[in-house]
Amino acid sequence: MNSLIRDLGVVGNLVPRALALALLPLLCGCSTTATISRISGGSVDAEIQRSDRDGVYVSTNTGRKFRVPRSDISDIDHPGNAVAVVGSALSVYGIINIASGMETCGRLSGTTYGTAYCGGTFAPAVLGVSMLTWGLMTWTKSTEAAGNLMPPPYDSVPSAPPASAFDVSSSTQQNKAHSSRERARTGGFQNTRWGMSPEQVRNLYADVEASSPDILSTKRPLAGHPATVRFGFLGGQLMQVHLELVRSETTNPPSDVFGHFKALLGQKYGQPLTQGDRSVTWSAEGSTIELLAPGEEGMPVKLVYMRGNDMNTVTKDL
Incomplete structure (x- = not known):
């Protein structure tokens, strides 16, 4: 009889106990960070703190806090959903395990192996409910902090195309009909505006790094071409954006890259202000754009966005 009790208490509940112990690290080590996919490229892994009608405010594991514009968010994978699914399945299994083991647990109550058997009977359900509760609470907190992902309603024309500097949609054509004040307000590169501070640019581009006191740098694709992007500041204000369009195994030689961007910029900005064999310049809404x-x-093609019409602001340092 003692041999039968030992087999029931130890072997009979070996599987549910081992399963519960195996899933325990999943509950303890789960992250509360969401994965935010960005239209402009890449993703951000950070905890969502709060949001407003224009953006989502997040905090990374390193303690850095910044804002991601809603217009640049394509999707958010909130934390807790996977844990909730596993916890739900484990809870169902735990209930079945309790129903099938309660009678034996009662018979073994007070014996040497009763505690081990009964503990194994209830362990999956306890862990499953804990995982389900934690997952749902974490997911709910993140989704509520993010709020509605729809872009904010605008009473006037939106500020700028969110995904590319080469958007030639009807909204771009409508922008040309607005007042000079509106045109000056939208001058810049992609989502940036002239006069922005380094912190404001960091809020738009979470992966930028300070390559010097007055320059923030990042790498991202532009119109299908790998590019190094440098944001140049003067007196704490954004004055210039310098791009180096580098060659890769999947892109054309640099001369073809130059022709590609010349066609794209001509489609967006129209007739060039100046044009030569090795450079083309356009004057646009509050900006001067020069393609070199x-x-x-083997050298990269260069594309420079400058505030206003100061052609002398191109420097070797940018």
Whole structure:
């Protein structure tokens, strides 16, 4: 009889106890960070703190806090959903395990192996309910902090195309009909505006790094081409954006890259202000845009966005 009790208490509940112990690290080590996919490229893993009609405010594991514009968010994978699903399945299994083991647990109550058997009977359900509760609470907290992902309603024309500097949609054509005050307000590169502070640019581009006191740098694709992007500041205000369009195994040689961007910029900004064999310049809403062909074989094509019409602001440092 003692042998039968030992087999029932130890072997009979070995599987549910082992399952519960195996899933315990999943509950203890789960992250509360959401994965935010960005239209402009890449993703951000951070905890969502709060949101407003224009953006979502997040905090990374390193303690850095910044804002992600809603217009740049394509999707959010909130934390807790996977844990809730596993916890739900484990809870169902735990209930079945309790129903089938309660009678044996009662018979073994007070014996040497009774505690082990009864503990194994209830363990999956306890862990499953804990995981389900934690997952739902974490998911709910994150989704409520993010709020509605729909872009905010505008009483006037939206500020700028969110995903690309080469958007030639009807909204771009409508912008040309607005007042000079509106045009000046929308001058800049992609979502940036001239006069922004470094912190404001960081809020728009979470992956930028300070390559010097007055320059923030990042790498991201532009119109299908790998690009190094440098944001230049003067007196704490954004004055210039310098892009180096680098060659890759999947892109054309630099000379073809130059022709590609010349066509794209001409489609967006129309007739060039100046045009030569190795450079083309456009004047647009509060900005001057200059496209420069590579000086030597293998060098990148350069694209410079400048505040106003100051052509002398192109420097070798940017």
